[in-house]
Amino acid sequence: MNLVRSELLKIRTTSTWWLLGIGAFVATALAFAVNAWLAHTVLSGRGEEVGVSGAQASAPAQAAGLYTSGQYLGLLFVMLIGILMVTNEFFHQTATTTFLTTPRRTSVILGKLGAASLLGFGFWLATTVVDLIAGAAFLSLDGHGTQLGEWEVHRALLFNLLAYAIWTILGVGIGTLIPNQLGAVITAAVLYLVGTQVVQLLFFLLSNWLDSEAVVKWQVVWPAVASQVMISGEPSQFTPAWWVGALVLTGYAVVSGTAGVLITRRRDIA
Template sequence: MNLVRSELLKIRTTSTWWWLALGAFVSIALAFAFNAWYAVTVLGGDGAEFGASAQQSTPAAQAANIYTSGQYLGLMFVMLIGILMVTNEFFHQTATTTFLTTPRRTSVIVGKLVAASLLGFFFWLVTTLIDLAAGTIFLSLNDYGTQLGEWPVQRALLFNLLAYAIWTVLGVGIGTLITNQLGAVITAAVLYLIGTQVVGLLFLLLSNVLDSEAVLKWQVIWPAVASQVMIAEGTSEFTPSWWVGALVLIGYALVSGVVGVLLTRRRDIA
């Protein structure tokens, strides 16, 4: 617990997380506005124009989408926090002091993983409270009700929490793999933002080559896609079930945590 508290102190005493929190807030505002417009369009009977299935055209499905607004960029921001928790040690040359104070490197990384998960929970809590406040007002004014008693909405909120916790863990894993702070941040951001679009394009081309739309379901192997799949309500021929996305993301978290511990135990710290 002392290691966890020290990691949280390191984050609180820097201004970086404030900037990331501000970015998350802006992304929520933009995403909520779009999701609200989309919900009105789909629930108004025009969902077919946007490829929405029957399951996705229900008030519960759209409420789940509204209550998780801002997830896409929010997950990137918590991933960057996880990266900074590790790379700051090398950037500010405090890694030697940290590992001399706590020679058991596994304990240090586990402390960072736990602290990262707590930060992920904090970001999820704040963003969810904002979404709930705005979402309940919006849905009630449009006579759809809050939909909070529906399981699809509850599942989306719970698995959104899982996504935030896992992406901070993934950030710690990336930080142990690429210790250069600038390199790790740029690489992770590019892979998340641009890589996701590239993966979608590649699978679209592959489906055309193989003449099989079922190939599109395999996009779920990309973690950013898996995060969206596991909170979405309703499946189609292009989207796997929500539990597939959850299993993929949990697998990434386990691999990332193990790799982070092994790399740190073997690495020479000057």
């Protein structure tokens, strides 16, 4: 518990958190504007124009999207915080002090993982509160009701929370695997932002080549895809059930967390 407090204090006493916080807020605002326009278009019966139809065109589905606005970049930001929690120690050579204070290194990493999930929760809470207030107001004014009683909306909010916690933990894992600050941040950001498109393209090509549409579902092995699958809930011809995504994402968090502990235990701090 002391270690979690110490890790949170480390974050509070530098400018990292509010810089990324502002980033997440701006991302949320922009995403909300886009989603609001989308919801308005779809719910006024012109869903075909923007390529949304079927279950996705329902009011609860659109509300769920609206209430989780900013998630795409928000997850990137919490992952970056997780990465910085570890790489800062090497970049600023504070690892020495940290491990002198707590020679049991497993506890140090567990403390970071604990603090990371709390931070993920904090970011989720902040963006969700903003989304709920703005979204409820928008939907009511647009004449669709707040949709806050719908399970689909609750589900989206809850899984969004899970995603925030897991992505922060993933960040900690990545930080221990790539202790070089710049290297870790750039690798993670590129993989998250560009990698997903590349992976989707690769699986599309693979499915064409093998002449099997089922292969495309395997793109869920990519964490960002798994995350989308978990949150969207509705399986489609290209995506497996939500729990497959949840399982894959949890698997990544467990593996990277464990690898982080094992690597950190062995590493010489010079």
